[in-house]
Amino acid sequence: MPALTLESLDKSYGDLRALRELSMEVPAGEIVGFVGSNGAGKSTAMRIVLGVLEADSGEVRWDGRPVDLAVRQRIGYMPEERGLYPRMKVSDQLVYLARLHGLSPSSAKAAMEHWTEVLGIAERRGDEILKLSLGNQQRVQLAAALVHSPEILVLDEPFSGLDPVAVDVMSGVLREQAAAGVPVLFSSHQLELVESLCDRVGIIKSGSMVKFGGIEELRRTEDRRWVVDGPPASTWISTVPSAHLVSSQGTRSVVEVRGQAADAVDQEILRAAMAAGPVHEFGLLRPSLTELYRHVVTTDATATDRETVSA
Structure with a gap:
């Protein structure tokens, strides 16, 4: 089974070490949640997958081969900071992005119509992005990640700012993508949602993966x-x-x-x-993911404090 593999990723910004030997695997057809506090390294890891950043060492592979430009063109990416043109209409924005990925004009239009319908924003196709609510902008951003039928999905905080109905819609879309064989990696601070949606979860602390595995495996103490x-x-x-x-x-x-x-x-x-x-x-x-996360992060922080005192 093909998988998106992050192996021993290191990344530093001067004296700040953002990633420390970070490894994880996202098999095709699975949803993997990536959790950690702000600044833990989640976005850095995702940007390395996309080629926005270059790792100091380590490798990203898809189906056993290094991820190159051709593979990255088949990734659906949703950044934490919205990457939409604020004065473009929703329909024009999505058709434009689909065309950049090589779709024909008719296929791009059909994809735009499909995803705006699925995500409940069909009636906003003629609106400029800046005139939408933050939640609807988030739906357009997800449509932008899906409009070219990607083989891999990498989503940074996709549920941020969504109301419960929109969360249900987006969760359903991610489940459908996984069921179709797409590996889905997403980060979130909503741990209850991660617990209910994901096949596996990675907990990252100060750039290191401190726990990774299936929900039941992680909850087994x-x-x-x-x-x-x-x-x-x-x-x-x-x-x-x-x-x-x-x-x-x-x-x-x-x-x-x-x-x-x-x-x-x-x-x-x-x-x-x-x-x-x-x-x-x-x-x-059994502990919930929220309880487990608190325990792991607190234990890790305590151990770090002890090492600092000892040093």
């Missing part, structure tokens, strides 16, 4: 927590030596087991709780 709705945990938790109480509210308790013991203790916890009374709910609690 060494320590495990369970929610138990039933007898108060204080009445039975002492019978499970490896477990301790995290929180308790009414009949709902959260208990935790740390380390390797967590793999085989779930049934022991359930039996202990049922021995004390009826259990109405029992389930494994």
Whole structure:
């Protein structure tokens, strides 16, 4: 299966090291989310993919071959800062961009009509870009990335400024593109959206990829927590030596087991709780992507602080 591969990318601006040995893979047909704080290096990595910036070292490949101009012409790119001509009409803008990608006049017009219809801006085709709301400008920017039927999609903050309806429309478009075999890489600060939409997620901190993998893989932690709705945990938790109480509210308790013991203790916890009374709910609690992101970034920052102090 072809994939967009970023391998060991390094990029510095003077003394500032923007990317540090950054590697990730976006397989065809998958949606990969790229998350990190402002200045973490997301946009730099995407601009290297597009050839806007040149890496100091490392390589970007598509289907095992270095990405060259011919491949980049087949990428649909959506920059974080809108790259539209403000005084051009929507239709003229999209037809012009499609023609730049080699489409015939009739194919460019058909593509413009299709994507403005899909993205809910057909009635704004005759409007100048500057007269549109920020959300509609964002829809036009996505149409510009799609109008030439790209083989790869690279989108920098595509959901920024969109209302919930527009988010649903754009999410549907990205799912359809992935289902058609297009690899989709996008960055976002909306972690709940990333969690619901993506097959894999990369968390970047200070130019380094600190976590990368499938959602369920990332949420699988060494320590495990369970929610138990039933007898108060204080009445039975002492019978499970490896477990301790995290929180308790009414009949709902959260208990935790740390380390390797967590793999085989779930049934022991359930039996202990049922021995004390009826259990109405029992389930494994896994951290959300938001919780995981906070933990990873905080842990990384703490480790960096320690190294700085030690130095």
